[in-house]
Amino acid sequence: MRKRISTYSFLIVVGFIIMFFTFVNPRFLTWTNFCTIFKQNAILSIISLGITIVMITGEIDFSYGGIVGLVGAIFAGMIEKNYTPISVVFLLLAVAVGFGVMNGFLVSYLRLPSFMVTVGTMFIAMGLERAYSSGLTCWIKNEHLLVIARGEFLGFPNLGWFSLITLLILVWLIYFTRPGSHFRSIGGNEKAAREVGISVTFYKLLAFMLAGFLYGIAGILEPLRVSGAIAYAGQTYLLPALTSVFLGTTMFYLGQYNIPGTFVGAFIMTMLMNGLTLAGLPFYLTPLFQGILLVIAVAIASDRKIKQVKF
Amino acid sequence: MKLNAITAAKQPLKSNKYLRILIPLLLLGSIILIFGMLKPAYVSFGNILNLLSEFSMVGLVSIGMAIVLSAGQVDLSIGHIAGISAVVTSLLLVRGVSTFLSILLGIGTSTVFGILNGFLTAYLGVSSFIGSLGTMFIIVGVRYWLTGGATIMCLPSSYTALGKMPYPLIFLIGAFLLAFFLMDTTALGRRLYLIGENLDASELCGIRIRQETFIVFIFSAVFGAFAGEILAARQGLANVDIGDRFMMEAFIAANLGRVLSGERLVALGALFGSALLVFLIGGLTMLGVDPSWLNFIKGSVFLATLIGSIITKRGEEE
Numbered sequence: 001m002r003k004r005i006s007t008y009s010f011l012i013v014v015g016f017i018i019m020f021f022t023f024v025n026p027r028f029l030t031w032t033n034f035c036t037i038f039k040q041n042a043i044l045s046i047i048s049l050g051i052t053i054v055m056i057t058g059e060i061d062f063s064y065g066g067i068v069g070l071v072g073a074i075f076a077g078m079i080e081k082n083y084t085p086i087s088v089v090f091l092l093l094a095v096a097v098g099f100g101v102m103n104g105f106l107v108s109y110l111r112l113p114s115f116m117v118t119v120g121t122m123f124i125a126m127g128l129e130r131a132y133s134s135g136l137t138c139w140i141k142n143e144h145l146l147v148i149a150r151g152e153f154l155g156f157p158n159l160g161w162f163s164l165i166t167l168l169i170l171v172w173l174i175y176f177t178r179p180g181s182h183f184r185s186i187g188g189n190e191k192a193a194r195e196v197g198i199s200v201t202f203y204k205l206l207a208f209m210l211a212g213f214l215y216g217i218a219g220i221l222e223p224l225r226v227s228g229a230i231a232y233a234g235q236t237y238l239l240p241a242l243t244s245v246f247l248g249t250t251m252f253y254l255g256q257y258n259i260p261g262t263f264v265g266a267f268i269m270t271m272l273m274n275g276l277t278l279a280g281l282p283f284y285l286t287p288l289f290q291g292i293l294l295v296i297a298v299a300i301a302s303d304r305k306i307k308q309v310k311f
Numbered sequence: 312m313k314l315n316a317i318t319a320a321k322q323p324l325k326s327n328k329y330l331r332i333l334i335p336l337l338l339l340g341s342i343i344l345i346f347g348m349l350k351p352a353y354v355s356f357g358n359i360l361n362l363l364s365e366f367s368m369v370g371l372v373s374i375g376m377a378i379v380l381s382a383g384q385v386d387l388s389i390g391h392i393a394g395i396s397a398v399v400t401s402l403l404l405v406r407g408v409s410t411f412l413s414i415l416l417g418i419g420t421s422t423v424f425g426i427l428n429g430f431l432t433a434y435l436g437v438s439s440f441i442g443s444l445g446t447m448f449i450i451v452g453v454r455y456w457l458t459g460g461a462t463i464m465c466l467p468s469s470y471t472a473l474g475k476m477p478y479p480l481i482f483l484i485g486a487f488l489l490a491f492f493l494m495d496t497t498a499l500g501r502r503l504y505l506i507g508e509n510l511d512a513s514e515l516c517g518i519r520i521r522q523e524t525f526i527v528f529i530f531s532a533v534f535g536a537f538a539g540e541i542l543a544a545r546q547g548l549a550n551v552d553i554g555d556r557f558m559m560e561a562f563i564a565a566n567l568g569r570v571l572s573g574e575r576l577v578a579l580g581a582l583f584g585s586a587l588l589v590f591l592i593g594g595l596t597m598l599g600v601d602p603s604w605l606n607f608i609k610g611s612v613f614l615a616t617l618i619g620s621i622i623t624k625r626g627e628e629e
Contacts, residue, residue: 112617112618112621113617113621116613116614116617117614119610119613120610120611120613120614122610123606123607123609123610123611124607124610126603126606126607127603127604127606127607130603131603135603239444239447239448242444243444243448246441246444282455282456283455284451284452284455284456284460285452285456286452287448287449287451287452287455288448288449288451288452288453288456289452290448291444291445291446291447291448291449291451291452292445292448292449294441294444294445294448295431295437295441295442295445295446295449298437298438298441298442298445299431299435299436299437302435302436302437302438303436304434304435304436305436306432306433306436306510306520306521306524307432307436307437307438307439308383308384308439308507308510309383309384309385309438309439309440
């Protein structure tokens with residue numbers, strides 16, 4: 001009963017937020033704005049979904065803070081040097097998955113804590129990005145590619161399609177396939193999963209690889225979205241992505257990291273920013289409200305027990 | 312516990328209390344020696360003073376962070392809390408408020424956020440990771456609202472004087488003595504250690520885990536606030552995101568201290584950790600290492616402390 005209240009109360013709050021924003025600026029509830037939110041949200045969603053896969057298995061992944069930027073920088077750089085886009089994409093996805101393999105190897109096989117490993121990976125990726133781009137922004141002028149991010153399909157922005165398709169694939173993968181159930185089992189009770197014969201090491205590695213793949217996609221889309229690879233592009237997503245995942249635990253599968261929750265969480269974060277902008281409120285209110293929202297949501301969803309963080 | 316070559320080899324590192332102090336000192340000495348040889352300017356009076364000032368600030372936040380860590384929590388917002396204290400103080404100073412009152416109100420603001428963190432973690436059951444993350448967001452919003460993004464400059468000399476040695480070091484030593492006294496002599500400290508080691512057992516022993524967990528966040532906020540004040544005083548101005556870097560450095564230093572000096576020597580370990588970090592980074596900067604590489608190095612040191620703590624933990628488990 002309490003779980004029902006908690007789940008729905010949050011959605012009710014969200015409903016109020018939507019009503020408030022629409023009241024302040026009717027343009028909020030238009031199809032165009034809806035599309036805009038999806039465009040702004042796409043990359044955050046994809047990254048957050050990647051993190052969620054890892055967190056479902058009980059680990060954490062920070063490496064996106066570096067991988068997204070690195071992939072973006074190399075993508076922009078190679079595109080401008082006229083390498084074939086397809087090969088660049090394949091190369092970079094391989095690189096991103098490679099980072100995932102590294103993470104997975106260190107966490108799964110060497111049993112190092114994922115917090116540290118992935119933070120280390122993030123720094124390494126950031127260092128490599130800096131070495132490649134020297135901190136300069138590389139603008140993309142290739143119109144054909146930019147259309148991928150800017151264009152629309154059936155009246156809905158491409159970026160929006162990307163995020164929705166990712167969501168659907170992941171929902172299918174995590175909740176309707178056996179590997180997905182293995183992920184969730186490992187996250188639920190790792191020892192039990194191992195006892196039942198699930199290869200924990202393999203599946204954790206797989207989770208990190210999948211996350212890496214998604215970071216790679218996000219890393220490629222981001223420069224296309226803003227027409228260039230900005231230095232340390234991944235860092236802007238560092239906190240919002242995590243916040244989206246945490247927000248996700250307050251919905252759908254209360255208390256657990258889950259795919260649809262994360263997607264909606266990311267959407268709410270972006271919607272909040274969008275609404276505040278349309279209301280003409282100063283930009284700094286966005287992090288303020290996102291922080292308040294995060295705290296309230298998690299407080300509602302948590303039991304009152306004190307939790308500890310162990311290193 | 313089986314007695315064989317392996318456990319015997321692991322014993323000296325754990326049971327020898329003097330090593331916990333000796334090894335960090337040796338490391339520090341080596342760092343100073345090596346950099347001093349590579350660049351004599353490193354050991355010049357001016358540079359040492361600089362490093363000591365930096366050490367004071369990082370040491371303050373590290374001690375705060377270490378106290379929080381020892382209770383099994385984390386305060387990611389400590390950097391932002393340090394910063395907001397400096398921002399509030401600076402805003403008041405340029406409006407002519409007395410130095411003393413400005414600093415008091417700045418630290419007070421930080422304490423409010425510490426209370427927020429403590430309340431979220433200890434009474435609402437929000438994981439401190441998420442809770443302090445939220446506090447970070449909130450502080451970001453608040454400081455932009457207060458400053459409009461502008462840097463506050465031309466801070467009065469009565470304030471900036473506090474940034475010059477020996478004041479920063481005095482603050483650090485004061486904080487260290489307080490933390491040392493608290494954690495390693497009083498019953499409160501012992502309770503905090505116990506909470507960190509085994510929360511459920513502590514609760515069953517009758518320790519009021521909520522109150523005690525709440526307190527650690529006040530400490531990290533106040534210590535952080537002082538560090539922020541020193542930083543603003545030294546810079547002579549307060550930029551909007553002042554102090555943000557402290558979080559990572561405090562975390563690294565506190566962990567480094569835990570690995571080297573063990574989990575029980577919280578204050579001293581944090582001090583060692585910050586000294587090592589500051590002198591190392593300072594030396595590398597002096598050698599002209601690219602600032603982006605410094606991030607990489609900080610990350611590597613962090614990974615190293617992590618691996619170190621795993622190794623020492625595995626040893627204890629036998």
